[in-house]
Amino acid sequence: MTSKIHSHIPENIRGRGALENPAGRFEPLQVEADPEGMTPLEGEEDEFGLPKLKTQVFRDKSRSIISTNDSPDLGMEATLNPYRGCEHGCIYCFARPTHEYLGLSLGLDFETKIFAKPDAPKLLEEKLKSRSWKPAVIFMSGVTDPYQPLERKMKITRACLEVLEDFRNPVSFITKNHLVTRDIDILSRMAALNIASVNMSVTTLDRGLARTMEPRASTPSMRIKAISQLSQAGIPVNVMIGPVVPGLTEHEIPNILQEAAEADARTDGYTMVRLAYGVKDLFQTWLQEHFPDRAEKVLNRIRSIRDGKLNDAEFGSRMRGEGFHASQISQLFDMTRKRYGLTRRVSLTTQHFRGHARDAQYNMFT
Numbered sequence: 001m002t003s004k005i006h007s008h009i010p011e012n013i014r015g016r017g018a019l020e021n022p023a024g025r026f027e028p029l030q031v032e033a034d035p036e037g038m039t040p041l042e043g044e045e046d047e048f049g050l051p052k053l054k055t056q057v058f059r060d061k062s063r064s065i066i067s068t069n070d071s072p073d074l075g076m077e078a079t080l081n082p083y084r085g086c087e088h089g090c091i092y093c094f095a096r097p098t099h100e101y102l103g104l105s106l107g108l109d110f111e112t113k114i115f116a117k118p119d120a121p122k123l124l125e126e127k128l129k130s131r132s133w134k135p136a137v138i139f140m141s142g143v144t145d146p147y148q149p150l151e152r153k154m155k156i157t158r159a160c161l162e163v164l165e166d167f168r169n170p171v172s173f174i175t176k177n178h179l180v181t182r183d184i185d186i187l188s189r190m191a192a193l194n195i196a197s198v199n200m201s202v203t204t205l206d207r208g209l210a211r212t213m214e215p216r217a218s219t220p221s222m223r224i225k226a227i228s229q230l231s232q233a234g235i236p237v238n239v240m241i242g243p244v245v246p247g248l249t250e251h252e253i254p255n256i257l258q259e260a261a262e263a264d265a266r267t268d269g270y271t272m273v274r275l276a277y278g279v280k281d282l283f284q285t286w287l288q289e290h291f292p293d294r295a296e297k298v299l300n301r302i303r304s305i306r307d308g309k310l311n312d313a314e315f316g317s318r319m320r321g322e323g324f325h326a327s328q329i330s331q332l333f334d335m336t337r338k339r340y341g342l343t344r345r346v347s348l349t350t351q352h353f354r355g356h357a358r359d360a361q362y363n364m365f366t
Contacts, residue, residue, distance in 0.1 A: 015215050016053055017089030018107040018282050019289060024100030025277060053112055055087055057150065060115040065123035066138065079142030080124065082156040084115035086144035088176055088217040091286045092243060095143045097277045106278050111216075114150055121159035128167045128355065135350035138164065140173040147177035149216055161186045164195075167355065170348035174199035174240055176217035178226045188233040194349050197236045200227050200265070202256050204249050212290050224259050231264035236346040241270040241333075246301035246321075247294065250329050254336045261340035268342040270333055272305060272321040280310040301325060 067079045085099055089111040096106035104113055117123075127133055140146045146157040164171045165186050180187075180198060190196035204210050205220045218226070230237045239260035244250050257268060275283050287295040299310065305321030306312045312321070320326060337343065 016108060016111050017091040017093075017213070017215050017286070018111060019285055020282065021105045021107040021109055022278055022281065024103060024105055025097070053108070055112050055114060055150070058113065058115045060084060060117045061119075062117060063123070064127075065117065065120050066127050067142070069142070077139075078136050079139045080120070080160060081141040081143045082117050082120050082146050082160060083141070083144050083148060083150065084117075085110050085113055087111055087114060087148045087150060088145055088214055090176070090214045090217065091283055092213070092245065092273050092275065092279065093144075094274045094276055094279065096279050096282070098143060100278075107282055114148075116150065116154055116156060118154065118156060120156050121163050124160055124163045125167075128163065128169055133355070135169060135353035137170040137172055137348050137350070140171055145175050145177060145217075146173055147175040147179040149177075149179075151177075152179055152182075158183055158186070161190075165190050168193060168195055168352040170195040170350055172197045172199065172348065174201055174242070176201045176214060176223065178218040178222040181226050181229045184230065184233045184235070187230070187235045191233075191235040193352050195352060197238065197346050197348060198230055199238045199240045199269075200230075200260075201240045201242045202260065203241060203243065203245070204252055205255055205259065206252070209249070212286075224263050227260055227265050228263040231266075236267075237263075237265045238267040238269060238346065239265040239342070240268070243271045243273040244329060245273045245298065246305060246325060246329070247298035248291070250332070253329070253332055257333075257336045257340055257342060261342055265342060267345055268333075268337050270329075271319045272326065272329075273302060274312075274319075275302070275310045276313065277311075283310075305329075 065080055067081070069077060069079060084102070086093065086095065093110070096110045099106050099110045099113070102115070104110070140157065140160065151157050161171065161183055168190075171190070175198070180200075187196045187198065200223055202220060202223050203214065207219050207221070210217070210220050217223075227237050227239060239257065241249075241253060241256055244253065253270070260268065273283075284295070284299065287298055291298070302310055305323050305326040307322065320330065
């Protein structure tokens with residue numbers, strides 16, 4: 001399978017996932033963006049030699065940093081998001097609609113208008129010191145990638161890891177970026193105490209497909225390399241096929257699991273593509289542009305696992321889908337994971353947590 005970028009896509013939005021910038025669902029006015037009028041950064045190109053559409057960074061002034069979650073099918077109790085929006089530009093990203101709460105588009109705005117939280121480390125420290133904090137695994141980030149390209153410069157995620165290591169509070173996260181290996185020094189020390197793990201998302205091994213579907217994420221080979229480097233440093237890694245796109249990527253499940261196992265991933269998992277709200281429209285436009293010959297097949301396969309729709313928000317079915325085709329994918333996954341021994345589950349501990357503020361207050365009266 002090979003993918004290509006068609007010549008009629010404006011050059012200045014090549015290297016981005018979305019091909020449009022629709023108005024948010026909460027906006028009273030519908031404004032049609034003009035990609036031809038979007039100015040690229042003069043003389044700058046991305047890693048594929050394509051003109052860059054300028055990324056704007058805004059300061060997020062949130063005064064709290066930990067969010068709690070009680071969704072029964074997510075498996076994460078507390079989450080921390082250093083960034084809102086994501087330069088990776090994954091066309092299927094379920095987080096895209098969160099930008100609409102900011103009055104922005106889930107299309108190109110989501111990829112080019114990033115809200116960073118430089119105060120996150122300080123807010124995290126204050127939270128972990130507070131009497132209200134009960135030690136729990138913090139999942140970073142739960143929404144957008146904590147190792148997206150902007151992190152290379154801002155280092156907010158690394159600063160948060162330094163706080164978590166100091167308090168010995170367990171952390172796990174999911175990423176598509178090889179940049180996570182930059183922090184092997186911290187993660188290996190935490191892993192030695194069983195308080196850190198990494199989930200590496202690998203959706204395809206086809207570099208051409210990845211280039212169009214996840215344009216600014218690390219290439220598939222670099223993600224596999226990251227699994228190996230992390231594992232060699234003693235950090236438990238889970239390979240996450242997130243998401244499986246029926247009719248487009250499901251056939252790659254065996255090869256992805258094989259390469260991940262050979263790179264010494266310990267565990268595995270998968271989710272089905274979720275096309276919530278306007279993401280389904282962005283995805284259909286992208287699919288018709290890049291894969292016009294199989295677009296209907298892919299959409300029909302998605303409908304077959306979503307009770308005739310392109311999305312299902314019901315707990316219990318939204319992550320894996322339902323029906324005959326969903327069952328086939330599940331069986332393929334289970335059969336392959338057993339073949340490669342990807343069954344070792346990792347459970348992080350909170351027993352090493354140390355709350356500095358509480359210790360200080362206690363010492364005052366002893």
